[in-house]
Amino acid sequence: MDALLAAPATAPLLERWARDRVVDALRRAQEEVRARIGAGEVPDRLEDPDAYVETALELLAGADVPSLKAVINAAGVVLHTNLGRAPLAPAALEAMRRAGRGYANLEFDLPEGRRGSRYAHCVSLLTELTGAADALVVNNNAAALVLALNTVALGRPVVVSRGELVEIGGGFRIPEILERSGVRLLEVGSTNRTRLSDYRQALEEHDDVAAVLKVHRSNFRISGFTEEASLEELAGLAGGFDVPLLHDLGSGLFVAPDRLGLPEEPRAAEALSAGADLVAVSGDKLLGGPQAGLLVGREELVSALRANPLCRALRVGKVTLAGLEATLRLHRDPDAAIRGIPALAMLAARPGELEERARSLAARLVAAGVEVEVLPGTGAVGGGTYPGLELPDWTVRVTASGGTEALARALRTGSPPVVGRIEEGRVVLSLRTVLPDEEDALVARVAEAAGTET
């Protein structure tokens, strides 16, 4: 070890990493050689210190690669939950950088010079955009739902339709969330049909019901012989029994869906006008902002949420609030939102535009010696929204001599990683979800992974 530490090749390592880490890496390099000898091998550079230093350098450099990497999403799924959902607007990133770089008035009232509330940020934008009386931002929509249930109905029954006891994804199951929030599940109706009278019966039979909950089915659709009570009907009923109507809306769409070429999808403002008392949505789905859960609704309910000790455990930090505020501000003007929020711009992209981008990418790949084909395809909105909806798309299909699986793996494991789709034995790249400034890197990565890099 002394000889290895004194070797000239080790000096740059000692400059870059703490001595203990270098010693540890050199020790692991030695152990590797011992293990090979133990297995009957005869390593050829057994007495060459540089061989151990090279291994140590690889180990040290490998440990410095961040676990969380920026990825090029060429899968054509806009709110790809596994890839971090919404890419953020430049305005949001700038606000997050500003808030995170130094200090911020997170909990400080600047005019008064005393302690303020972190819960004050974003409230006026959220009430302006949704028409709600008050609003609260928490960690995500799951947290929003837990907080709402725990605040409004701890130890008491909450009426929910059997058709809405869904799993949203990642093991997020509505019945389990209700239970863990400390409320009792009072199921009504059947999987495909729940009538207003089913809710009424439950409210009549149980005088301790604390709330009625309506859940957006999100990633799941039922069709055929179905029936459900509308939000308006439920609001009328719940109001008559003097219990609040909670609505887990999920997707967080704030612009009119036809502006994005998407079918009708309920929005928080509409849910509130329909009579919901408290609505919960995600910040990083169709709102296109950072991960957050937004609760909007009646003043006394939102005040009660803020007063719940759980709220402290579910709160968000200054960087999230800054990004969310900038995203919400863009939403004041739907045109600015669609232009400035990448997820919305991607959804609004027209097929002609996507075809043009696909053809230009294909031409660049062909020039780099890659075998490709441009074909129409389909993408998805993702994030558990718009289940079954196929977004018309244009794709570049790549053929590599080494095989599809090897190509896809090479794309995923290089830097930056590229995630595409595999369809009919080809790697398929969609440009809808590729940011314009990522195209050069995409060309280079595909050429490299397909083995045609010159």
Ligand SMILES: *Cc1c(COP(=O)(O)O)cnc(C)c1O
């Ligand atoms: C997505 C979704 C959730 C979970 O939201 P997160 O922000 O991912 O926690 C909860 N409820 C509904 C209806 C959803 O669509």
